Amino acid sequence: MKIRPTILPLILFPTLAAPAFAEIPADGEGIAGLYAGSYMCQDGEHGVVLDIEMSEIEGRSELRLTGTLGFAPVLGGAGGEFAHVAGSFTISGHVVTEPAGNYEAGHLQFQREEWLLEPEGYGSANFRGQLNRRDDGLWQITGTPLAGPTSEFCSDLIATRFLP
Numbered sequence: 001m002k003i004r005p006t007i008l009p010l011i012l013f014p015t016l017a018a019p020a021f022a023e024i025p026a027d028g029e030g031i032a033g034l035y036a037g038s039y040m041c042q043d044g045e046h047g048v049v050l051d052i053e054m055s056e057i058e059g060r061s062e063l064r065l066t067g068t069l070g071f072a073p074v075l076g077g078a079g080g081e082f083a084h085v086a087g088s089f090t091i092s093g094h095v096v097t098e099p100a101g102n103y104e105a106g107h108l109q110f111q112r113e114e115w116l117l118e119p120e121g122y123g124s125a126n127f128r129g130q131l132n133r134r135d136d137g138l139w140q141i142t143g144t145p146l147a148g149p150t151s152e153f154c155s156d157l158i159a160t161r162f163l164p
Helices: 008-017
Strands: 033-043 043-054 062-072 088-098 107-117 126-134 139-146 154-163
Touching: 033 139, 043 088, 043 154, 062 107, 088 126
Parallel strands: none
Antiparallel strands: 033 043, 033 154, 043 062, 062 088, 088 107, 107 126, 126 139, 139 154
């Protein structure tokens, strides 16, 4: 079977465009700030803003992550059951700075803490993902919000640091 030359770039593009694993500064320099993007859930797409701070954890190859996660309506989710919701909650967790056990440098996890603005009927979520540096030097978080009765309720969060 021959692959047509016009199809080959489309097949290779997702592999070539994926961000490479980056060295994570042990002191977290340049990682904290505002990140924006979106995530998908069974009810559609939602906008996300993360305002995160990083601090060292003495004697460990992890950084402490604290901050706020906010979500808001986006045009891509306009038809979803919760398309109109907006809210925010505090988060805390960590980022691995050096490969350890099963985790690559940049492995990121955070837990939901307390609601700041809680919309009726909508839940907060924990998160597991990866922090990488894009080709243009910006930091990017990708991964999965862990919400709903199973971890399959939501998927595909992507957020890029746009303000320090």
